[in-house]
Amino acid sequence: MSGITIDNVRKEYDSDAGTIRAVDDVSLDVADGEFLTIVGPSGSGKSTLLRMIAGLEDITDGEIRIGETVVNDIAPQNRGVAMVFQNYALYPHMSVRQNMSYGLKLTTDLGSDEIRRRVESTAEMMGIGDLLDKKPNNLSGGQQQRVATGRAIVRQPDVFLFDEPLSNLDAKLRLHMRTELQRIQDELDTTSVYVTHDQSEAMTMSDRIVILSEGTIQQVGTPAEVYAEPVNRFVADFIGSPSMNFFDVRLENGVLQGADFDYEIPSGLASTVEANRTAENLVLGIRPEHVSVDTEGEETVTATLDVLEHEGSDNYLYLSNGDTEWTVRVDGSTRFEWGESVEFTLPAEHLHVFDGETGENLVADEGATATTDGSSVTASVRE
Amino acid sequence: MSGITIDNVRKEYDSDAGTIRAVDDVSLDVADGEFLTIVGPSGSGKSTLLRMIAGLEDITDGEIRIGETVVNDIAPQNRGVAMVFQNYALYPHMSVRQNMSYGLKLTTDLGSDEIRRRVESTAEMMGIGDLLDKKPNNLSGGQQQRVATGRAIVRQPDVFLFDEPLSNLDAKLRLHMRTELQRIQDELDTTSVYVTHDQSEAMTMSDRIVILSEGTIQQVGTPAEVYAEPVNRFVADFIGSPSMNFFDVRLENGVLQGADFDYEIPSGLASTVEANRTAENLVLGIRPEHVSVDTEGEETVTATLDVLEHEGSDNYLYLSNGDTEWTVRVDGSTRFEWGESVEFTLPAEHLHVFDGETGENLVADEGATATTDGSSVTASVRE
Amino acid sequence: SGLTGGGGGQSTDSGTDGGGSSGDVEIDYWMYFGAQENKEMTQLVEEFNSQDNGIHVNKQSVPFPEFLNKLFTAVNSGNAPHVASYYGSYGRHLEPITHPIDDYLSDGAKNEYFDIAWNNLQVDGSTYALPIDIHGKALYTNDDVLESAGVDPNFDDWDAFSSACDTIVSDTESRAFSFINWKVGQAAFRAYIIALEQAGGQVVTGEPGSYEVAYDDDVGMQTAEMMAKITGEYGWDTSQFQSDAARVQDFISGDLGMFIAGTWSVNNFENEDGNLPEDLSFSFEKPFMFPGDGEDVAWCESNSLYFPKNANHTDAEKQAAVEFAEYVTQNNTLWASAGGHLPAAKSVATSSEVKNTDLWQKYGTIQTMYEMVTNKQVRYQPQTSVHINSDRFWGPFLDMYLQNTDVQSGVTASADALSQALNQ
Amino acid sequence: MSNADSTQSVLNRVTDRDVLRRIGLYAVMYGLAIVFFVPYWRMFQLSVTPMSVLSQGGFHWIPPELTFAVWQRYLLQEPIIYQWAFNTFLVASITTAIVLVVDSMIAFSITRLDWPGQGIILAVIMASFMIPGYVNIIPLYTLINDLGLMNSYWAIILPFAAGPLGVFLLVQFFRDIPEELEEAARLDGFSSLRIYARIILPLSTPILTALGLFVFIWSWNQFLWPLIVLNDDALYTLPIGVVTLRDVNALAPNVIMTSLALASLPLFIVFLLFQDKLISSVQMQAGTG
Amino acid sequence: MSNVETTGTRSPSRWERLFDRSTRELLVGMLFAAPYLVLFSVFLLYPLLKGLYMSLHEWNFLEPSKSTFVGLENYTRLLEDPAFWNALWNTLEFVGLTVPLIVGISLVLALGLNKELVGSRVLQFVYFSPYVLTVSVVGIVWAQMFAQGGVGTQYLGWLFEGSPLNSKFWAMPAIVVTTVWWQAGFYFAVLLAARQNVPARLYEAARLDGAGPWRMFRDVTLPHMKNALLFVVIASTIFQFQVFGQPYLMTKGGPVGSTETLVYYLYELGFQTRELGFGAAVGYTLLLILVGVSMLNYVLVGTNDE
């Protein structure tokens, strides 16, 4: 068991169109036993980073350590890592048992009895004890997922690597397997790096989240931190569903002036913005669930209800005034009529104001250190 | 413009393993201008029913009327229906314009100028005006979806049929397109039958929902009705996410006795159950969002927190006592520790008790008429 | 020709020949000639067509290996041509698919040809074909090789011949003698007949129509042994055949002193320009050096013109076909001067155009052939009703010569196959 | 090379062993390529070697003298090769056209229309897949003879077009065209003919190209059957034409090799132009096997 | 939407009223199927049946009506004909030598070319291109290669003393080599595709599991290529069973019948001696053998599929 240290790591691919910088100067510490999730849109370099840790890609520049050992030149099978792939990468012609014992046979000196024992107990733990003699093709997606995870677990590695392990499952099963993977990680307490493009997966599973974009780290922090205090507009947009509402605004005398609304904000907030901003134009952000239809504050915005969506115990309101559109989440029991005017407030503690040029969050607390320009990021692990 | 009447319709397929009854004696009225959704698990007969309306499948038995006309023997193109398919079924070798105008060319006497005009105005309305000369393969999934919908709209049919039109889109886009489709339907006010296996889609979009299982109708009703008053356990389980919690219980002297808990219920409720039940064993159901951790009632259940999932502004608690597992939704701001004991109540107005044998909801109000045995179902349209 | 180029009697083919006038009788003519012979026959046909005689001939080349087969099919399907070339001694084999022409021949036609050639074309008293030539096999000697070994090419008997061969082998780099010229059963068959008859044996006994195989007797066996020893014990020739025509190649390059080959083989000596190589000096000797006390006769054959059956052919066409055949067989000096054959028509054979060619004068191939014919030193192969030249029968002889099989079983296999075929 | 990325990353780790392995790989692959290339070289080399050199015997990789006389002869003076090439082209094109039209029609009928007995018919056609072409030649020969098709191109074209390969390939492919597409078309008012011509055929261009190339090449290269049914050298196709040239010119390797090279040239050009298509058509064929 | 030209329900057309739906489908279906079905029945099915009929007769080529029924006599004669057994044996020898060589070489080529090599397109061209040659070109070129002054005799002459085509022992191997050169490219292309379809992730998983190159080949590559390899074996077996062109052009079946194969034998009977009834019996026997071979193969494939 050991942590991972990633030090100024870069990865470049040569392609016909020139050099592609897939991972750009990334530094990151993963603590021993931590469950770290890397999220980001497609092509942001998540897989590349993970595969460098695994040893499946060369490291162009920088250093990766697992525990105390620099692994740059160590072959994958000797790094003490195990990986779970998106398509599971199970050997289709081998039984589940053979799939699980293959790595043990090749990389350890364990006797076949011992291997058998270990495979069987792992299979028990994964709930696939009765599938050991089946071929992967005869298993359901969820079962295959369990086998792939079991194959990683049975090797008792120092580090688990997951590359979108759940994305081939359907929605219900995905929810279920999330919980299951978390339970297992809680139990084994093995350092895990988990790649996904699904922010809700990242939010629900991880100790900490790394948000990548175009090969550079945007923010590192606990789920609560990145949700509540996104360092920039990219993170704010990426995390949370439905997405945060964004509006182009200017700030005049403590009043945010949008295209179709004006909104006065507390003077403390206004002065923080003034102090930090680099550009005239700003972006106001607020999450749908933070907009408040309790019209108790004096400062309100009014908009017309276009569509009401009823989902489970919530209602989503799609409102508009002029060309400005608002998404608002309210309780399912609240009644609204189509075409009705809805009045609402924007609670100051949930307001985000981003710089129009740099995209930086001008009002973020200084809790999580983060940058948008790819220089090093370190964050302590949440307890 | 016209409603649809489905009268004791049955569909059987011959297969090697004998006759498959894909749709079993279904009766249903769809009002003029209504947006009706058919949901159900895979293989429940949703597509088959829709395709019989379209004329793509023969009707084994029964009668389908569109407006006043019996359409059983009318060719698909002459039924005045237009359909949007799951994979869009765009002609890949034709431009968007050709895709949209082909049906008009073949089934109407419109001149090519008129067709051009109609195609262009529909394309404008769908926001694909600038894509008219592209081939479908060069479009994104969402754009293809718009083209497919546009192709249906341009024909100005009496009835729209949708077969899982959004299931090929990714989560965010799917949410967005839902809203868009609703807007369009509001605008055109054309009778629509919409098939999906995603209950949340059904809940958010429809005037009424039909829940199918194994070819028979389980319940027909507004989203609110089927959510609040599921007629049987199947519907209760199928509608809502995460699913309702179910527990095998017995009722002794007004006390529900589960494997790991006892819970006393109001006597009115208990006597309704007693009056309706056919079996000794019962199933208690309550939705995660209805479990209350405000421990103000005197009757409480206590369980240990296994996993806490933080999603957006909500927390999901996965609790257990003994072998009984509970899923509970609480507000995101509530703090809980792993391993903590949580005490909660089950509000009587949200309790469902199902018959252990028939699965029928023993405490459902008599609002929506529905049966579980495949006999005819009629429901009036919500205004 | 289009997709249905075959067609019936009224062929639509017009590519190669200038058009006759539209009222002409159209005649189809199939021939298997290749290389030089093809050119000359084409020229003869053109010559004939250019005459104003109301007949137009459309010729078609059909490859030799498939010729018989195609002819049978064509007759069978009612598409047969009016005239087809084939060997004169095949009258019996072709009799079911050809018709006699005695009613159509011009007066005295019989007397135009050497008797031996004419008689060969008679089947049960009817004339079935007209002969173009008489071609035979004899002994080619490469004079440079013989000279450098100090050997005189006049061999009267086997002893003289053997010692000459031994001398060549011992005194030069060259091999002495090859029994066959081409790697094909038919070549072995034709050379074997020469040696067999000189040894007093016969291929078959009895009359046409009731032949019995005879070469599986002692004489036949001994002759076959002699043949096999040439590449074996005697060491005069190698049992390797590097390509079908390798012996010809070896002869020209001086790697081989002598071989048995046909009059027409000179065609194969020509270089790219169609001339005989200047540095090649050779002669063509009568092949009467084989052991035994049989007759001194050599094998001969005639390219001939047959008249396939076809219900669509009119009498006028049949008449025209014979007219054409008479013309081609009686006006073919080219066939000698360029083709290397002795024409079967006496007057052509002895015409000055023929006698003045190098082949008559300098190399003596045609002259030697003429002498053998007039001295009655040539004989046709038996007129069997089976396709006697087939590799089925003579492949074993080739194999014996190449030391691939022993003589006993080779002769037996060959004789059995032929007997079986003759008795069917 | 879809998995180049993985191989790449494996091979990038430059160690001595990898370098050695790579050198070995190149040696084997290029060594085999050279061996494979030898017959081509010999064909070309002999075609430009004059008889004077050839009749000396002896062996050369590079002839001491060159002549393009024979090439000139066949390219400029004796047009017979052009005639044969044209014939072959005609036969191969017509065969290909018939196969594409007729096979796609029945494949459409079987996969996209619904009528009783289609299963049985398909089964019979598929079963005939097991019947090797040569088994039938004798009865087929008598049939062609009876039909009066001897010495005509139909004798080559029609039996070839009756083969089940195209039906097999197209049935597989058509089955994979989403049914929704056809249903959408039916709702749009397409007739069956229109669905076939406007939807199925345009969508099948990859498989039709592959099948077409394949049939074209097979038909172009047919040997035994044209040898049996064609009589007239003006009607010959290249493959049998060159064999008769050999019989006539058996002595002159340069002449024979030139004719062979000329006979191979057209398909070589086709291959150069369509290398990827052809190879993928081979692979498609295997995919059905 | 109340205005003109909406796509409303219409009444059935005449064609719809005349025939019910299934009749219409049948008519249209047959219309599309007919052209091929005619070709198929006339030029494939009919000859197949006629072949059976002919094989039971002593067939008179010139006058088929005079053919006599002989029952199974042609077949019994066949079984007693040493030439048949010789041809069968030669064919088995040819197939037995050719198929393993083709499989081996095409596998080597496919695996090698799967790596990224400089010039891989050229290599692919060289390996595959012989396949587009006609057998007459292949046969004649290779006959030259094995003839006097040919490459084969020049460098390997010591093996067979002169030309292998003259040797009872070496003639068949020479034909085999020729065939491998001609055909390997086809199967190479098939196997290359199969190799490229092996998911790259599996190699990564195997790397993490500690597998070396041999293990990866044995445990990942081979199992994935199994079906393609089986196709190659089956297809090449069936195709090579019908070898004709090469012996026809290179050896005429010799020396001493050592390269006379079944189809060659069939060809001689049918088209040289015109014993059509007997030839048809040979054809049917060949068919039975090949169907047997396919069956055997299908059984093998069947038991191997999970």
Ligand SMILES: Nc1ncnc2c1ncn2[C@@H]1O[C@H](COP(=O)(O)OP(=O)(O)OP(=O)(O)O)[C@@H](O)[C@H]1O
């Ligand atoms: N082998 C390669 N050669 C060249 N470029 C590559 C290679 N692998 C990845 N890239 C490029 O590197 C960048 C990062 O790719 P990577 O696969 O790490 O993204 P990702 O975040 O995992 O995306 P996804 O969510 O789609 O899996 C992309 O621009 C990609 O095109």
Ligand SMILES: Nc1ncnc2c1ncn2[C@@H]1O[C@H](COP(=O)(O)OP(=O)(O)OP(=O)(O)O)[C@@H](O)[C@H]1O
């Ligand atoms: N053409 C057919 N032949 C035989 N059985 C069929 C056919 N089409 C559908 N079925 C069967 O009919 C039943 C209902 O199928 P249907 O496609 O209507 O289900 P569905 O509810 O649309 O499912 P899904 O959500 O998977 O699309 C299934 O059991 C299916 O197997």
Ligand SMILES: O=P(O)(O)OC[C@H](O)CO
């Ligand atoms: O006559 P071909 O060209 O079909 O030849 C078939 C081959 O000889 C089989 O190896």
Ligand SMILES: [Mg+2]
């Ligand atoms: Mg990735």
Ligand SMILES: [Mg+2]
């Ligand atoms: Mg469906």
